[in-house]
Amino acid sequence: MILKAEGLRKLYGGFCALDGVSLAVGAGEFVSIIGPNGAGKSTLINILTGVTPPSAGTVRFKDRDVSGIGPVRLARLGMARSFQLVQIFPDLSVLETLQAAVVARLGRGTRLFASLSGDREVQEGALEVAELFGLGEKRHVPARQLPQGDKKLLDVASAFALRPEIILLDEPTSGVSTADKTAIMEIMVAAAKRIGIQAIIQVEHDMDIVFGYSDRIVALHQGRILADATPAEIRADQRVVDTVIGRRARVR
Amino acid sequence: MTGGLVLILALLAIVVAPWVAPTYYLLLMLPFMAYAVVLLGLNLLFGYTGLVSFGHALFIGIGAYTGAFLAAHLTVRSMEVFLVAAAIAGALVAAPVAALCVRYVKIYFGMLTLAFGMVFYTFVLKFYRLTGGDEGLPFPRPALLGFPLDAMPKTDYLVGPYYYYSLAVLAVATLGMWRVVRSPFGLCLKTIRDNPAKAETLGIGVTRYRWYAFMISAVYASVGGALLGPPTGNVDPTLAYWTHSGNLVFMTLLGGFSSFFGPVLGAFVFIYLQNWVMSVVPYWRLIFGAILAVIVIFAPGGLMGLFARARPAEVARG
Numbered sequence: 001m002i003l004k005a006e007g008l009r010k011l012y013g014g015f016c017a018l019d020g021v022s023l024a025v026g027a028g029e030f031v032s033i034i035g036p037n038g039a040g041k042s043t044l045i046n047i048l049t050g051v052t053p054p055s056a057g058t059v060r061f062k063d064r065d066v067s068g069i070g071p072v073r074l075a076r077l078g079m080a081r082s083f084q085l086v087q088i089f090p091d092l093s094v095l096e097t098l099q100a101a102v103v104a105r106l107g108r109g110t111r112l113f114a115s116l117s118g119d120r121e122v123q124e125g126a127l128e129v130a131e132l133f134g135l136g137e138k139r140h141v142p143a144r145q146l147p148q149g150d151k152k153l154l155d156v157a158s159a160f161a162l163r164p165e166i167i168l169l170d171e172p173t174s175g176v177s178t179a180d181k182t183a184i185m186e187i188m189v190a191a192a193k194r195i196g197i198q199a200i201i202q203v204e205h206d207m208d209i210v211f212g213y214s215d216r217i218v219a220l221h222q223g224r225i226l227a228d229a230t231p232a233e234i235r236a237d238q239r240v241v242d243t244v245i246g247r248r249a250r251v252r
Numbered sequence: 253m254t255g256g257l258v259l260i261l262a263l264l265a266i267v268v269a270p271w272v273a274p275t276y277y278l279l280l281m282l283p284f285m286a287y288a289v290v291l292l293g294l295n296l297l298f299g300y301t302g303l304v305s306f307g308h309a310l311f312i313g314i315g316a317y318t319g320a321f322l323a324a325h326l327t328v329r330s331m332e333v334f335l336v337a338a339a340i341a342g343a344l345v346a347a348p349v350a351a352l353c354v355r356y357v358k359i360y361f362g363m364l365t366l367a368f369g370m371v372f373y374t375f376v377l378k379f380y381r382l383t384g385g386d387e388g389l390p391f392p393r394p395a396l397l398g399f400p401l402d403a404m405p406k407t408d409y410l411v412g413p414y415y416y417y418s419l420a421v422l423a424v425a426t427l428g429m430w431r432v433v434r435s436p437f438g439l440c441l442k443t444i445r446d447n448p449a450k451a452e453t454l455g456i457g458v459t460r461y462r463w464y465a466f467m468i469s470a471v472y473a474s475v476g477g478a479l480l481g482p483p484t485g486n487v488d489p490t491l492a493y494w495t496h497s498g499n500l501v502f503m504t505l506l507g508g509f510s511s512f513f514g515p516v517l518g519a520f521v522f523i524y525l526q527n528w529v530m531s532v533v534p535y536w537r538l539i540f541g542a543i544l545a546v547i548v549i550f551a552p553g554g555l556m557g558l559f560a561r562a563r564p565a566e567v568a569r570g
Contacts, residue, residue, distance in 0.1 A: 049453075070452070071452040071453045071455075072452050072455055072456065072457045072458075073455075075452075075453060075454055075455030076455045080453065080454075081453055083450075083453075087447055087449065087450040087453075088446075088447065088450070089442070089443050089446035089447050089450065089451075090446055090447070091442070091445075091446055092439075092442060092443065092446060096439060096442070097443075099436075099439060100439050100440060100442075100443045100451075100454060100456070101454045103436040103439060103440060104440070104454045104455040104456050105455070108436045109436055109437055109440040109456060109461070110437060110464070111435055111436045111437055112431075112432055112435055112437045113428075113431045113432065113435055114435050114436060114437075115431070115434060115435065116434055116435055116436050116438070116439055117434065119436065122436065155450075158450075158454060159453070159454075162454060162455065
């Protein structure tokens with residue numbers, strides 16, 4: 001198991017956002033977390049990525065307790081994430097954004113007088129990821145000028161450029177047109193293979209995406225795990241269909 | 253390309269100026285070059301890291317007082333010693349100040365830097381025996397590269413050897429900063445300026461990098477402060493006063509903080525414009541206040557931003 005969470009609880013005042021959630025993700029897995037709004041998905045992601053410490057329970061990443069250690073150290077250990085609301089560096093170009101990730105991965109951020117443009121490993125590493133995500137031609141475009149879909153791709157690409165062992169994607173296709181969603185997923189899955197990312201965890205609302213790509217689906221409801229099973233088993237589980245999937249289907 | 257040409261021409265003009273320009277204008281070049289060093293550092297924090305300091309006059313004060321103090325109490329007369337000592341003193345003071353300030357951002361960061369500036373101002377004002385109080389300390393003419401030069405008339409010294417000495421220091425400071433902003437480190441600073449939360453998820457320790465940027469900017473400001481000593485001849489507490497910090501921010505905005513040379517241009521225009529306005533009307537602050545308002549509203553990119561808009565092919569990068 002790469003990532004193992006046990007007995008996670010999170011209390012916000014009197015409100016229990018997570019109530020005894022356990023989860024394990026192994027190498028080669030693509031796991032989707034689903035659930036209605038308020039089910040605790042974001043809280044879970046924030047705890048797994050070390051942003052929020054849990055009220056109780058532990059998160060172990062590669063057999064190390066990482067609960068609440070913060071995003072910086074977690075990124076160095078090999079866990080990356082992207083955000084639900086797209087996060088970019090508005091004034092940096094596509095290439096600069098990816099270079100920053102490569103610089104951070106190689107631990108070269110404190111090279112004060114070294115030439116960035118002369119660092120071949122950084123240049124090539126960034127270009128390679130740009131190509132993988134189909135952003136090669138736009139590599140000199142400032143991030144703020146990219147169309148929404150490309151901003152999303154860049155956000156994810158910069159997490160991939162860290163060459164993490166595991167990546168957590170918080171609604172990777174939110175805010176993207178239905179037509180583009182599959183394209184983004186295809187690019188990501190192919191890139192993950194090329195880069196050697198061992199496991200992907202995503203929070204996703206789009207059931208086509210969830211069922212089309214997941215090896216395993218974790219359904220959350222009111223802070224508890226309702227089901228943790230393969231897509232086929234989830235589809236057959238009437239409880240999950242009623243509380244999670246059915247509700248979404250009706251909304252759409 | 254055009255930018256490089258302008259730079260070479262500007263450098264050439266500065267080099268030949270002592271043969272052709274009137275002494276009066278040459279003397280104004282000395283504070284310009286000192287401020288240029290200060291602003292190169294300040295802009296690493298402002299333009300590249302996204303933190304606006306309203307207290308950097310503190311470090312000008314540290315640099316200038318370090319030189320004057322060494323001269324008054326230890327009879328040191330070497331400019332090289334002054335510069336190195338200023339850099340060390342600036343770093344020593346900046347280390348704890350920066351550690352506190354970089355935990356905050358935006359207005360809170362600005363206010364904290366302002367507060368530390370005020371503390372230092374009051375310190376130099378009140379500790380009369382060390383600092384000379386409101387009268388300050390004389391900054392005697394230093395030897396340059398070991399040459400005493402005491403026999404020279406003061407003006408000849410300033411517009412001759414000291415002019416080129418300042419230029420050399422500015423050149424080294426510029427080259428150093430040019431490399432820093434183009435290094436992997438510089439790129440990390442820009443990610444922090446643009447989106448600190450995202451920078452953290454890439455594994456960039458935001459607080460630590462802000463501290464580094466603050467330290468470098470403080471060392472630059474201290475060196476610039478020491479450079480300001482000889483032409484002023486006397487250091488007094490107003491060097492560290494908050495309005496002086498305000499002038500630094502003004503110069504940066506005037507030239508344009510999103511361009512590498514913007515603040516340097518800002519310092520140049522500020523000094524000569526201030527000199528001219530003061531000679532025409534007695535209320536230069538009134539005029540300058542109006543100019544600042546116009547810049548903020550109509551040209552947020554400063555003078556460099558105006559040039560860049562005129563030549564869209566070379567939008568201010570880096």
